[in-house]
Amino acid sequence: MEELTKLTLVETLEGLEDKKFSTEELCVAYTQRIGELDSKLNAFLTVNEECGGIPVAVKDIIVTKGIKTTAGSKILETFIPPYNATVIERLFDKGVGVIGKTNCDEFAMGSSGENSAYGCTRNPWDLERVPGGSSSGSAAAVAANLCVFALGTDTGGSVRQPASLCGVVGFKPTYGLVSRYGLIAYGSSLDCVGSITKSVEDAATVLEWISGPDGKDSNCSQQFKLDRTKLKSGVKGLIVGIPGEYFSQGLDKKVKEVIKTSIRKLEALGCKTVEVELAHTKYAIATYYIIATSEASANLSRYDGIRFGGARDLFGQEVKRRIMLGTFSLSVGYYDDYYAKAARVRTLIKQDFEKVFERCDVIVGPVSPTTAWKLGEKLNDPLSMYLSDIYTVTANLAGLPGLSVPCGFADNLPVGLQILGPRFSEEKILRVGYVCEQVGGRKLRPDVQSYSTSGVE
Amino acid sequence: MKTRQRQHEPVIGLEVHVELNTESKMFCSNSTQYFGQTPNIHTCPVCLGFPGALPYTNKKAIEYCIKIGLALGCEIAEETVFERKNYFYSDLPKGYQISQYRWPLCRGGRMVVKNKVGEEREIRVNRVHMEEDTAKLVHQFGISNSKGATLIDFNRSGVPLVEIVTEPDFRDLAEIRDYAKKLQQVMRYLGVSNADMEKGDMRLEANVSVRQVQSSKFKVQNELPKYRIELKNINSFRFMVAAVQYEIERQIEALEKGEKLVQETRGWDENNRRTYVQRVKEEATDYRYFPEPDIPPIEIDKDIETELRRQMPELPWEKTERLIQEYSLSSSQARVLSETQEFADYFEEAVKVVNSLSLSLSLSLSPVRIANVLINKKFDREQVLPARFVEMIREEEDRPGVSSEELEGAVHSVIAENTKAVADYRKGKEASLQFLLGQVMAKTRGQSNPVAIREALLRNLR
Numbered sequence: 015m016e017e018l019t020k021l022t023l024v025e026t027l028e029g030l031e032d033k034k035f036s037t038e039e040l041c042v043a044y045t046q047r048i049g050e051l052d053s054k055l056n057a058f059l060t061v062n063e064e065c066g067g068i069p070v071a072v073k074d075i076i077v078t079k080g081i082k083t084t085a086g087s088k089i090l091e092t093f094i095p096p097y098n099a100t101v102i103e104r105l106f107d108k109g110v111g112v113i114g115k116t117n118c119d120e121f122a123m124g125s126s127g128e129n130s131a132y133g134c135t136r137n138p139w140d141l142e143r144v145p146g147g148s149s150s151g152s153a154a155a156v157a158a159n160l161c162v163f164a165l166g167t168d169t170g171g172s173v174r175q176p177a178s179l180c181g182v183v184g185f186k187p188t189y190g191l192v193s194r195y196g197l198i199a200y201g202s203s204l205d206c207v208g209s210i211t212k213s214v215e216d217a218a219t220v221l222e223w224i225s226g227p228d229g230k231d232s233n234c235s236q237q238f239k240l241d242r243t244k245l246k247s248g249v250k251g252l253i254v255g256i257p258g259e260y261f262s263q264g265l266d267k268k269v270k271e272v273i274k275t276s277i278r279k280l281e282a283l284g285c286k287t288v289e290v291e292l293a294h295t296k297y298a299i300a301t302y303y304i305i306a307t308s309e310a311s312a313n314l315s316r317y318d319g320i321r322f323g324g325a326r327d328l329f330g331q332e333v334k335r336r337i338m339l340g341t342f343s344l345s346v347g348y349y350d351d352y353y354a355k356a357a358r359v360r361t362l363i364k365q366d367f368e369k370v371f372e373r374c375d376v377i378v379g380p381v382s383p384t385t386a387w388k389l390g391e392k393l394n395d396p397l398s399m400y401l402s403d404i405y406t407v408t409a410n411l412a413g414l415p416g417l418s419v420p421c422g423f424a425d426n427l428p429v430g431l432q433i434l435g436p437r438f439s440e441e442k443i444l445r446v447g448y449v450c451e452q453v454g455g456r457k458l459r460p461d462v463q464s465y466s467t468s469g470v471e
Numbered sequence: 472m473k474t475r476q477r478q479h480e481p482v483i484g485l486e487v488h489v490e491l492n493t494e495s496k497m498f499c500s501n502s503t504q505y506f507g508q509t510p511n512i513h514t515c516p517v518c519l520g521f522p523g524a525l526p527y528t529n530k531k532a533i534e535y536c537i538k539i540g541l542a543l544g545c546e547i548a549e550e551t552v553f554e555r556k557n558y559f560y561s562d563l564p565k566g567y568q569i570s571q572y573r574w575p576l577c578r579g580g581r582m583v584v585k586n587k588v589g590e591e592r593e594i595r596v597n598r599v600h601m602e603e604d605t606a607k608l609v610h611q612f613g614i615s616n617s618k619g620a621t622l623i624d625f626n627r628s629g630v631p632l633v634e635i636v637t638e639p640d641f642r643d644l645a646e647i648r649d650y651a652k653k654l655q656q657v658m659r660y661l662g663v664s665n666a667d668m669e670k671g672d673m674r675l676e677a678n679v680s681v682r683q684v685q686s687s688k689f690k691v692q693n694e695l696p697k698y699r700i701e702l703k704n705i706n707s708f709r710f711m712v713a714a715v716q717y718e719i720e721r722q723i724e725a726l727e728k729g730e731k732l733v734q735e736t737r738g739w740d741e742n743n744r745r746t747y748v749q750r751v752k753e754e755a756t757d758y759r760y761f762p763e764p765d766i767p768p769i770e771i772d773k774d775i776e777t778e779l780r781r782q783m784p785e786l787p788w789e790k791t792e793r794l795i796q797e798y799s800l801s802s803s804q805a806r807v808l809s810e811t812q813e814f815a816d817y818f819e820e821a822v823k824v825v826n827s828l829s830l831s832l833s834l835s836l837s838p839v840r841i842a843n844v845l846i847n848k849k850f851d852r853e854q855v856l857p858a859r860f861v862e863m864i865r866e867e868e869d870r871p872g873v874s875s876e877e878l879e880g881a882v883h884s885v886i887a888e889n890t891k892a893v894a895d896y897r898k899g900k901e902a903s904l905q906f907l908l909g910q911v912m913a914k915t916r917g918q919s920n921p922v923a924i925r926e927a928l929l930r931n932l933r
Contacts, residue, residue, distance in 0.1 A: 077522060077523040083522070085522065090522065093522070095516075096516065096521070097521075097523075194525060195524070196524075198523045199765075201764075202765050229527060231525050231527070231765075232525070232527050232528060232765065232767060233765070233766075233767055309764055311557075312555050312566065312759075312761070315557065316520045316521075316564060316565045316566050318559065318561070318566065320561055321519055321520070321521070321564065322521070341759065344760075345759055346757045
């Protein structure tokens, strides 16, 4: 039965098609594995015994009808949504079932998973380390084969970064390609539903399933069509931009080496690389933390304990910090210097990318400046925690698609390669991701089975 | 009072909220019918502000708002943006209201109103914008020892609301009354709102201040007072007018005593018939407006504007003007007939019927005559077709009726017997004339022609 949980989504679909196994057998296999391993990982907040489909793990910030959805917060500890997110409905149409809801930083605010009110998720590669965040449980669950694939959300890197730190594929599509209806809002103009999968082809499949116009999300208007032959057509002749800003100070040496090696492999496969400039990258973190928190300060106002959930004192420290930040940024006397200025810088960042994409097809660089760090390491230093999002927030600010593909290891910890492209260039990005995955060689999974019962805590 | 008013004049601006009568709410597909409904039946994750829910814009509401803007002579924005207005209140499920601030749908219109001496004055409309209504709080008072409770009915939450903001151009209550009446008429003509003030379809807020009337030698008349009193949460038009009147007098009195007035929000205490302070300036809320990220900016295509312009009905004041021109009606007749579209249509339909008659038959039935009968005769227009109505006038004419001497006699005795009604009429109470007319009709056993009675009455009352 363990073999079943190793299959990618594409392999699983083939197996089901060929009647090699049934959906029920799949659910049993995954439920069993969750039962065996999740006490170590704390990836799941809720396990759904009545999965009834191809098992997907869903970040607990995406609402599921009848299944408790907490957003990683105490304030929603008892919240059972009366409706499904659009992405959930679309997955149901494809025979997918929710095997469980995964742990995450409270309201997706965090880069390590440590801001969950329900305890931190552990990195399956090293239980003493963070899995990244905020889609911590989703990334850990996929890495440990606790589900066929997972949904996460990405506001500033929350799908790509944990995917990178856990050695799985994380894909954040173009803003507006996937409906946000039912995604509990953090920074509405940045929030994106993304996938965490065992392979790039899986990511393409999931995107095809969940994308497309939704009358319930006014920003969602486009459909992604997957063309498998194109996906596997190689990268010959593609121009890859390498932004100097993504390789400067702060980037771990060993991570840098792994990324450089991947770039050389891409060149060997026929890509042309060019140096590009993203001049406003240095303002990205500040811009992101003003816009995201401003929007969050309004988005989180609805938690007043009147219609659902508990009182506002149940918010965690980081959530309170961001509500305060955002409230100040929007206040009279601060608005022009903070929110309005950040909105202008955001436009400049967008223009940076537009200019760069006149010269290249995609941009390649690291996802995270480091590999997974030790639990607690950055907990008392929110600024250094914020800086770990440096390479990912720009895609959210510009609304671009971004893919994180496992490309190697540094000190036995996975490193992800980030591929960014112009809006709605998903197909190109996936093509590059696909070859990276192929030349990455061994598709490694952490040896979770070897965790000794006494090994953790 | 007279001398006072000469030294001080009120400066008043109005904010009117109009609830649109679209089928569905502003940002979700629930019914907008909340009046008299079981609480909380027209709700969904969107209008309850549930986690994950997003607004999707009601296109019809946007069109209605544009129509209102067009009727008021506004300029329609090429691009309009929704913003979030942040504040906490238990009737506001999201903790913010989706409204408009920097980029309203319509800007810069006007409305001509009559002041207390019957002069026409132009009121400038600053903006017309789109927003959503809040839920409705129902306060239950405790019985004996039990505590009271406040219940929330979300049926109203998210009903489309248009806010019409004027410049502080009103100078007396007559202008306010006329403005409100005309606005109501416009809404009904456009068919965008029932505009029933008693049901809360149309709600007024007023900013009232007073200033010294400057002599015309120094023309700095347009300087606004440094303070203003906002009259809010007054749920009846009658109370609002009373509150404005009270405020004008209170403020003049205060200024005359040399007191300094400050910015504050006041409500109306109907029991004591006076306004009271609800909030002073120091506590004024910072709404932290910012563009609503869930709704992309809306572009108003010129074609859409053109099409909506094409769909515009004849507006009340246009209709009045046309009725005067086309049928030689008096301006008061024309105004009464154009009070509703239905009334004016009925009149024009009746004239058409008359015009289709032979010349000899139609000769005595002039449009002025038709208008007169229509205005004075009380009958259910829904039950009587215009053709039948014309027939009725003719039948009355054909009736043997009473001799003019007999009628004259009846009029004389009715005037003698009803001194109070006569006095009332002379003081300007129009309804008294109707009463006297009824009395004459009774005396002549219903045999005389109402138009003839009216003429005789008027002649004798002059």
